[in-house]
Amino acid sequence: MSEYDTIRQQVLDYSQRLAHEGFFKGTGGNVSIRLPNQDILAITPSNQDYFAITPNDICVYRFDQSKVEADLKPSIEMGFHIAVYQARPDVGCVMHTHQDFASAIALIGKPIPALFDExxxxxxxxxxxxxxxxxGTGFLVKQVRKAVKNHHNAYILKNHGVLCLGPDPERTFHNVLLLEKAALSYLLALYTEEKISKIPLVIREIAFGKLRSEQKKIEERLVTLSEGDV
Ligand SMILES: [Zn+2]
Structure with missing residues (x-):
């Protein structure tokens, strides 16, 4: 038994759900969850079949990349997972996938505009x-660290795949699905070569305001907790 059993099981469960959806190709893609109020994350190991591993194979590392508990090597993308948690206190889970439709957008390099309220x-x-x-390079970590400062929860990694964030694993998984739906609709719309309509600016700002206020509440809660520690 280890104090990390529950979080390891969660990382494995969500990795398998993403694999079931076909969002992980082979051993590609990775998932991490931050331990509440600690600079520690549980992350999928590098290059393993997610249906062949057990919760004990999920790696637990500190944000300074020192090992807490791990038998296998962590994902080579652990650096950008850590960079996200350091830049975004509201984020509790990070999922990186190679899902089909969003990966097609990664090749054309066109940001997905505000198409749907949700x-x-x-x-x-x-x-x-x-x-x-x-x-797996420091260059990618740097690009990710810079990008996530706009408080969005989904990004496309050019010529690579996607990065989805959320306050917890369930919401992050939902964000992965939502991104794939938006990517498919956008690709189909682009294919028609017709003008693509976006949601009105005022609605976009109201919807984004809801996301931001939720994020701020999490940040405030964290500040209160850390003040309580002193
Ligand atoms: Zn990848």
Whole structure:
């Protein structure tokens, strides 16, 4: 038994759900969950079949990349998972996938504008493209750290895949699904070569305002908790 059993099980469960959806190709893609109020994350191991591993194979690391508990090597993208948690106190879970339709957008490099109310409410004003940098490098970590400061919850990694964030695993999983739906609709609409209509600006701002106020509440709660520690 370990104090990390529950969080490890959650990381594995959501990895398998993403694999079931076909959002992980082979061993590609990774999931992490932050431990509440600690600079520690549980993350999928590198290069493993998500249906062949057990919760004990999920790696637990500190944000300084030192090991807490792990038998296998962590995902090579652990650096950008940590960068997200450090830049965004509201984020409790990070999912990186190679899902089909959003990955097609990653090739054309066109941000997804505000197409649907629900998209903006949960993902942000738009889905921006994070400039290309090779997997597992410090260059990619730097690009991710910079991009997530706009408080959105979904991004497309150019010529690579996607990055979805959320306050908890269930919401992050929902964001992954929502992004794929928006990506498919956008691709189909682009294919028609007709003018693509967006939601009115005022509605976009109201929907994004709801997301922001939710994020601010989480940040405030964290501040209160850390003040309580002193
Ligand atoms: Zn990847």
């Amino acid at each position: 998209q903006v409410r949960f993902l942000g004003r738009s889905v921006e493209i994070i400039p290309y940098a090779p997997s």
